[in-house]
Amino acid sequence: MELKSFSSCSVSTSEVAHVGRSYSTLISSFRHKVGVRFSTHFQCRRGLFLTTYCASDNTYLTDKAVISSVGQDNFAAETSSHRINGTNGSISRFYSTNLKLLDAFDDEYGGVVVHPDRLPSNPYTFASVLRLSLSQWKKMGKKGIWLKLPLDQSDLVPIAVKEGFQYHHAEPGYVMLTYWIPEGPSMLPANASHQVGVGGFVINDNNEVLVVQERHCSPTTLGLWKIPTGFILEAEEIYTGAVREVKEETGIDTEFVEVIAFRHAHNVAFEKSDLFFICMLRPLSSKIIVDDLEIAAAKWMPLVDFVEQPLIQEDSMFKKIVDIFIARLGKRYCGLSTHQVVSKFDGMVSSLYYNVIDNADNNCVGK
Amino acid sequence: MELKSFSSCSVSTSEVAHVGRSYSTLISSFRHKVGVRFSTHFQCRRGLFLTTYCASDNTYLTDKAVISSVGQDNFAAETSSHRINGTNGSISRFYSTNLKLLDAFDDEYGGVVVHPDRLPSNPYTFASVLRLSLSQWKKMGKKGIWLKLPLDQSDLVPIAVKEGFQYHHAEPGYVMLTYWIPEGPSMLPANASHQVGVGGFVINDNNEVLVVQERHCSPTTLGLWKIPTGFILEAEEIYTGAVREVKEETGIDTEFVEVIAFRHAHNVAFEKSDLFFICMLRPLSSKIIVDDLEIAAAKWMPLVDFVEQPLIQEDSMFKKIVDIFIARLGKRYCGLSTHQVVSKFDGMVSSLYYNVIDNADNNCVGK
Structure with missing residues (x-):
């Protein structure tokens, strides 16, 4: 048995570790207690190189090994034997490789985050090291283990699943x-x-309302003139996403005024839910330039013509939304404006959407 | 070469297929044009069994095969040769197996959805069939291919990645x-x-405000009395989620009144974003029963004491939210109430959240 020590090392990662389902936000911390981002340097585990042997019966067998001083927990010296099942076809020879624990760091909720940039490249080594690491983490009373496997190491996926891992995202x-x-x-x-x-x-x-007809609409909405819509991008604000989508589809520059309503629907895509925010925007330009890829046509349409489209008049949901538009135009309605807020507890800048609460904040009636 | 035909078959699936990033909702269809759920029966492809041979050089070689009448596209007879790279270690023998195209159906956006319940169980067969299927789909001018691999077939993941697939979710x-x-x-x-x-x-x-202290709060919020919070469950409504969380943490029954504000933050968990809805609820009971797992203590706290907590007074975000609470209590503020709506275009029931737009709808001032 070969036995080598390796020294402690520091790793930089933006990985996220979560334990516990509760959601500690608002009047506590707006940051998830279960979602602390590790963006600073962490000490990774100290470990031991162990020699492993791969048997010809499709089973990896680690030699009996003395393990001491693993991680910060200073485990007492002990003797361990680890058998790790292989995942491939028949193997015709023995091989040996150095084995240590997976590079990982503790999260603050009793879990462990494996460092994705320091995974063994050899699947056999990974299988052995993963089995050994799990054994250690169990002895240490760890809870949730997070294992991020890059696309170019997809051959490690079935090995992890065989050890009992599930997909998370x-x-x-x-x-x-x-x-x-x-x-x-x-x-x-x-x-x-x-x-x-x-x-x-x-x-x-x-x-006049800015409306579009999409290239790929469903047959039931053929001929309908609708407002520009789209998904927000990763980490994009609702108010910038709405302005961007209008610009992309029609070429019109706008500025955000309010969220006037939102819709919550379920089982929409991949069994996931959908939140759709209907925004009031103020036009800053008038010349339409159509995005030919997505949009068949765009135009300024008299409000009365927009409202009187049969497809809107005949559908209770569409009609309600148009009623809200009209109420907003008549200043009988006020939506939610956006305000940048910072909490000293997490230092994050975020957007708080709320209604008018006093005259100084009133951006509804006057616009 | 063995050659067998297999007949057409119908499959039932609730799979989702998406093509295109645009988001066709509102005044068109509230259902994603890019997210049509296939919940009815579909004809799966007609195909041909082909014999494959696995060579000893770690490469799978399908025999030259006459392919005709594949799918509904009635491909002209042609001769194809497919070499599919293996993903495992050395293979010491030839093997043969029947090979057909992957069971799949077209989505309506030019893509293909592979049926997850009809995947070959043998990784070698899967590798060959996947390679052959991709070749066919390319010839047919298909766009996006969706391949859902169950956890218990994780050994197929590296094979798909080797063929050029990426993870989606x-x-x-x-x-x-x-x-x-x-x-x-x-x-x-x-x-x-x-x-x-x-x-x-x-x-x-x-x-008096219903407040809790959590078992696992951050040091900066130690001692703070906060409102009950939590994640909504899969496919859960915001208004039911808020009521459930309050019940779970404190034992208090409530009914939903309004969303009074929401917060949008980014890069919170797994680089994802976070929407947090602050709800006004009306209590229907008074006896507190604490959830010992998550909550250290819960109580009814005089509003003035709640507001005057230093951690709230010293934080601009917390203070703004409390100001909104107080404005709402003073009926100087009105949030968004929820309304069930159905669109005839997709038949979906969903929740539309909006403000008061006329007297009949007014559930704000009187409560």
Whole structure:
């Protein structure tokens, strides 16, 4: 058995670790207690190199190894034997490789975050090290394990799943897997649950509404003139997303006034939910330039013609939204304006949307 | 070469297929044009069984095969040769297996959705069939390919990645991969981008606010009495989520009145964004039963004491929210009430949140 120590090291990561489903925001901290971002340097675990042997019966067998001083927990010296199942086809030879614990750091909720940039490149080594690491984390009483596997190391995915990991979420370049060690159901938080869309209601001084016809509309809405809509981009504000979508589809510059209503729907895409914010925007230009890719036509349409479209008049939801538009135009309605706020507890700048609460804040009646 | 035909078949699925990033909602259809759910029966492709051979050089080689009448497109007879790279270690023998195209159906945007319940169980077969299917879909001018791989078939993940698939999203039981065939950047929509939280502001007839202290608060908020908060569950309404969280944490029954404000923050968890809805709730009971798991203490706290907590007074964001609460109590503010709406275009029931727009709808001033 080969035995080498490796020294402690510092790693920089923007990884996120979560434990516990509760949501500690507002009048406590607007930052999730379960979602602390680790953006500073962390000490990764000290570990030991161990020699592993891969047996010909499709099973990886680590040699009995003395493990001491693992991580900050200063484990007592002990003897461990780890058998790690292989995941591939028949293997015709023995091999050996150096084995240490996975590079990882503790989160502040009793969990462990594996460093995604320091994974073993060899699947056999990964299988052995993962098994050994899990064994250690269980002994240490750890809770949630976070394992982010980059796309170019997808061959490690089935190995992690075989060890009991589940998928948590994925982005194009990686999949995040988790393992909940304690008895009982996982207390790890769910992944993102909603898509967010915006619609821009733009009306000019001639009482004309900016409307579009889309290239790829459903047959039931064929011929309908509608307001520009779209998804907001990653980390984009609702108010900038609405302005951007109007600009992209019609070429019209606008400024955000208010969110006048929003709609919540479920099981829309990938079984996820959808929040759609209907925004009032003020036009800053008038010349329409159509986005040919998405939009078949765009124009300024007299409000009365827009409202009287049969598809709007015959649909209770569409009609209600148009009623809100008209009430807003008649200053009988006031939506939610946006305000940048900072909390000293987390230092984050965020957008708070609320109604008029005093004269000084009133951006509704006068516009 | 073995050659067998297989007949057409119908499959039932609730799978979702998306193509194109635009968001066709409101005054067109509140359903994503890019997110049509296929919940009815679809004809799956007719195909041909082909024999494949796995070579010993770690490469799968399909025999030259005559392919005819694939899918509804009635491809002309042609000769194809497909070499599919293996993903495992050395293979010491030839094998053969029946090969057909992957069971899949077209989405209405020029894409293809692979049926997740009909994947080959053998990774070698999957590799061959996937390569063959991709080749066919390219010839057919298909755009986005959706490949949902269940957790118990995670051994297929690296095979799909090797063929050029990327991750799209994941849930505990599966990972969704996509492949964008046309030149240029993928036009497939992004996955869910937001988590949604709720806070419940509950005040009784004695002007006492329902407040809690959490077990796991950050040091900066130690000792703060805050309103109950939490994440909404999958497909849960904001108004039911707020009522549920208050009930779980404090045992108090409430009914929803309004969303009085919401906050939008970014890069909170897993680089995702966060929408937090602050709800006004009316208490229907008074006896507090604390949830010991999450909550250290709960009580009815005089409004003046709640407001005068230094942690609230010293933080501009917290103070603004409390100002909104007080304005609402003084009937100088009106939030967004919820209304169930149905659009005939998609038949979906959804919740539309908006302000008072006429006397009949006014649930603000009188409460």
